[in-house]
Amino acid sequence: MKDMMPKFDLFQPADIETALKLLDKYGAKAWKMAGGQDSLDWFKDRAKRPDAVIDLSGIEALKGIRETAAGLEIGAMTTLAEIAANPIVKEKFGLLATAAGRVASPQIRTVGTIGGNVSQDARCWYYRSGLDCYRAGGNTCYAGTPQGMNREHCLFGASRCVAVTPSDTAPVMVALEAEFVIRSSKGERVLPADKYFIGPAVNITHMTVLEPGDILMTIRIPSKWAGAKFYYEKVADRNTWDFPLVNVASAMKVKADGVIEDIRIVCGAVECVPRRLNAVEDIVKGSPQNEDTATLAASSAARGAAPLNFNHFKIPLMENLVKRAIRDS
C-alpha cells in the first residue's frame, strides 16, 4: 500500500536546543527531516514508521553560506539550489556548485538540502521497497544474489550489503577535504568528510556516523582547494532526475609547467562511501597533465573492483570518467 503516510507527530522546533531535546526524548523513534526529499518517500512507502518527525526547517542557525578565515561554512539546511547559484561557491569551489546543480531536478534542488543530500539513505530498490534485508536489520541481501538486480550497486567495499552512496555532493566533500560539524545534547564534534561516511563493515544499517541524537550543523570547506582545477561529471540514465550510475569529483593543482602538483579524486556510486582513488592520485602527482597520464591513471582507477552480475559496465565507465577528469579539468 503506497502513497499514504502512517501517522506520526510532527515537531517544528525554532531552535537547535529544542530540537536536540526532542531527539533525546524520542531516541531511535525520532526522524530528522530537512527538505524531506528522501524522508517522505520512506514514509509514503510505509517502509519507515517514525513516531515523531522533527522538521529542522525552522532553525535559522542551520541555514546559509558564510565565508570565514578558514574557508567556507555551509549550514546543513542550505538548499542545493542556493549552493549551485551562490557566487562565492561558484567562484572558489565550482566543483561543489556543479555537483549540487546536477542533483535530481530543479524542483528537488529547490527544497532538498545539502545536509539531507550527504545524509540520504541508500537507493537500493530492494531496501527502499521495505524488504527485510541486512540494511533494514534483517539477515539477507536481495541485490547481491545471482538473480539480484544490481546494476546500480557497488564495485568495492561489499560487506553483506552491496549498496552504494547515491549522493552527487558526497564525493565533492571528500575531494575538498570538507569537515562536518555535528551536535548532540552531549556537545559538538567535528569529523573529516572521509570519516562522516561509513560502509557496511562499520555499520550495515547506517550510511553516516550520525546517531539518533545527532544533528549535522554545518559543513566547513577549507580554503586549501579554493580556485583549484576542478572536474565533475555524472553519468545517469537521464541527464536530470536520475541518481548517478557513476560520478567523479576531482580537485587538482597544476604548476605553471603543466605538472600536476597535488590532486584529490573521488568517485561516487561505486562503493557505500565516496571512493577516494589513492592509486590514481599517486600515479598522476608529479606527472604532466596530459592524455598519457590520464590514460595511465584511468587504467588503475578501478583496480580491485569486484563487480556483481549486472554492473560490470561501471568499471570501464569509471575508468573513462577518471581519464577525462585528469585530462580535461
Add this chain to the structure above:
Amino acid sequence: MGNFGIGQAVRRVEDKRFLTGAGQYTDDINKPGQLYLHILHSPHAHADISSIDTTAAKAAPGVVGVLTQADLDALGIGDILNLAAPPHKDGRALEVPARPALARGRVRYVGEPVAAVVADTLANAKDAADLIEVDYKELPAVVDIADAAKPGAPLVHGTEAPGNVWTHWQLGDEAATKAAFEKAHKVVKIDLINNRIAPTAMEPRGALAEYDVATERYTLIQGSQGSHKLRDWFAKNILKVPLDKVRVISPDVGGAFGMKNFLFNEPIVAVVASKLYGKPIKWMADRAGSFLNDAHGRDQINHAELALDKDGMFLGLRVSSFGNVGAYLSQFGAAIPTMAGCAMLVGAYRTPAAYVDVRVMMTNTAPVDAYRGAGRPEAAYVMERLVDKASRELGIPAAELRRKNFIRPEDFPYKTALGHKYDSGRYAELMDAAYKRADVAGFETRRAAAKKNGKLRGLGISYYVEACAGGQGEQPHLKFDADGKLTIIIGTQDNGQGHRTVYAQIAADAFGIPIENIVVKQGDTDEVPTGVGTGGSRSIPVGGSAVRATLLKMIEHGKDIASNLLEASAQDIEFDAGAFKIAGTDRKVSLKDVIGASFDDAKRGDVKPGLYAAETYAPAGATFPNGCHICEVDVDAETGELEFVNYTIQDDLGYAMNPLLMEGQIFGGAVQGLGQCLFEHAVYDKETGQLMTGSFMDYTMPRAGNTPRFNYAYTEVPTPNNTLGIKGAGEAGTIGATPAVANAVIDALSAVGVTHIDMPMTGLKIWQAIQSAQSKSAA
C-alpha cells in the same frame, strides 16, 4: 478574417484557467457525503482464486462495504465489452473471452482488480483492503510474446486461444507479394521490437459516481475522450438500463493519449456502489495503480522484408508481426496491431505489392490498447527503419532512395497496395525543405568536428505518413443567445489540446465576433445531444469542419431573417464581416440585429425562432498527415550518453488552423516519440510476472533536459477530404519522431560498427552496443 480568425496563432483560451489552478478535473469535484473506493489489485500474474474472505475488511473502521465479482454477478452487472475482433486469416471469428470488472475466479495479470472497498475515507478504505484475505493458487505465467508463442507455454485463457494466439490476421495480396520477392534484385530484412509503454497521463484516471433514487439515474463524472461512448456502454452493456438513465460528464481532462477512450474496471465498481450504498462514490487511481491497470501501448515484434529492383525501386513489402494485447481484450486492443495501423506499413512509397500477417498474442500482462498513434507509429517505425537499412545495404543515400520511391504529387489520390486511398502530399518537396533547414549538406563537416571532441555524431531521417480523421461524423449544435453570445455544443472531448480555442476561432472567423463571446460546451451527455469523441486526431479536422458546416446553416437561417428585415429575397442576401447585406447594395443589417430579430416574433418573419442550427458532418475520407523529421545527435562513446544537437521537422498537416496549438501538439507528440525510442519501457519480470516499472523511479519518462529544441516548419497541402482542408496534428509528432531518433542513433553508432539496436535505446544499451562492437573489432 479578424485577429482571432482561423490560421492565427491564438493563445489557448483555456490557459488562464489551467495555469491559475482553476481547472476542474475529476478529483477537484466532490459531493457532500461522498464515500471513497479503493481497489485491491492482484499481486500475482496468474492464479486461481479459491476464496476471498472479506469479513475482517467489512468490520474495519469506516468501511461501508466490500465488493467482489460475485456481488457484481449477483446484481447482473455486465462484463467489459470488446469492440474490435479482427478475424483469423481462415475467416474464423475471434473468440472474445469474458472480462469482468473484478476477477472472476482467476487473475491473469499483476494489478488486475480483485476486490473493492468502500469507506468513509480513502485511508480507511486502503487500510481495510489490507484485511481482505484472498486465497490464491499460483499458476505459471507468461509475459512476453516470445515466451507466449513457445510450445507448452502457459495458456492465459486455456483452450479459448490455443498457443495464446487470439487471432492470426492478414492484409494484402500474398501471392502478388510473393511474386514481387521472386523477381527482386535485393531483399532487405529487419527484425524489430516495438517496446511496451505505459501511457502516464498527467491526470490519472478517476471517477465520481452518483445515483439518484428519485429519478433512478446514474451520474458518472469521469475524465474521458468522449462521454457519449461511455454512457452508451454503461447503459447497454454494464447496467442494462435505458440510455436516459445514465449521464456521463467529462470535466477537464489532464491528458489521455488514447487510454481514456476505454471502459475500465474501477468506474464500473464506482457506479454500482453508488446505487448500492446510496452515496456518491469517488475513485482516483494513484500513480502506482495507473502503471498497473491503465491500458498500455505498443508491444509488438515485427519482422519485415523489402524487395527492391536493381535501381532501388521498391517491388514488394512483407511484414510478419506479433502484437501483445495483454490478458484481456481492451475495447480496441486487438485492432491496434492489426486493422488500426498495418495498412500504413507501405508508408510514403509506391510499393506495388504488400502482405502483412499478424498474430495477436495474449500474455499475463495488463491489456494493451491505443496509445498516441495507435498502430501507425508501429508501422512508420518498421518502414522507416527498413528503408534506412536498405539505403545502407544498397549504398543509396537515404534521401535518394526515398525520393525515388515516394508517391509523387501527381499520383494523388493514391491507392496503396494495402488499401488506403491517400489524399494529397508533396513528399519530395517537404523532404528537400527539411534537408535545407537541417543543413544536411554540412553534416559530414559537423560529424568530423564532433569526432575531434570524442563524440559520435549521427543523422537520422524519417518520412512518415499516417492516417487519421476518417470515419464517423460529428454533429455540433450552435446557438446564439439574445445578447449575442454564441454557444458551440460538441461531442468531441478536449484533453488539453485547446479545442475550445480552435472551435471558437472557426466561429469567430465566420461571424466576425470576438472569441470571448463564444462558449464551447463539451463532455456532458445531458447538455451535448450526441458525440463520437476525441481520438485518431479527428477533433479539429472533423469536429472543426462540422462546426463550420453548422454555422453555415445558421447563416442561411440568418439570411431568412435578414431578408424579412431588409424586405429582400433571401437569395440576394450575403453575409460578410458581421453583417447581412443585399448583394450589390449598401443596404445591410448587423448580425446583432438579426439575432435580436430571431427572438422577436414580430420581426423574424416566417422562420423558426432563435438563431441556432445542428448539422451532421462526416468527412469524405481519411486524411494522411505526413512530414519529414531530421534528427542529429551526439553520442558520447565513453559514457553512452546521448545529446540532441538539432531536430528539424517539416510537416504537412493540411491547413493550419492555429499554428501555435499545432506546434504544441507536434512538440509534445515528438517528445513522446523520442521517449519511446530512448527511455520508456514497461517491463514485466519474466519469472514472476511482476511489473518492474511501477513508478516514475523505474519507468523513465523523458524530461525537459532530454529533449531537443525543435526547429519547426510546415507546408500546407490541404486535404480534399474535409471542408477545412485539415489533416490532423494529434499523433503526427509521435509517429515521425520514433524512427528519426532511432535512425540517428544507429547512424552515430555505425562509426564503431554497430548496425542494429532495439528500443528503448537507453544510455546503457547504447554503451553496451559500443563496448561489444569495440571488443569484437579488437578481437
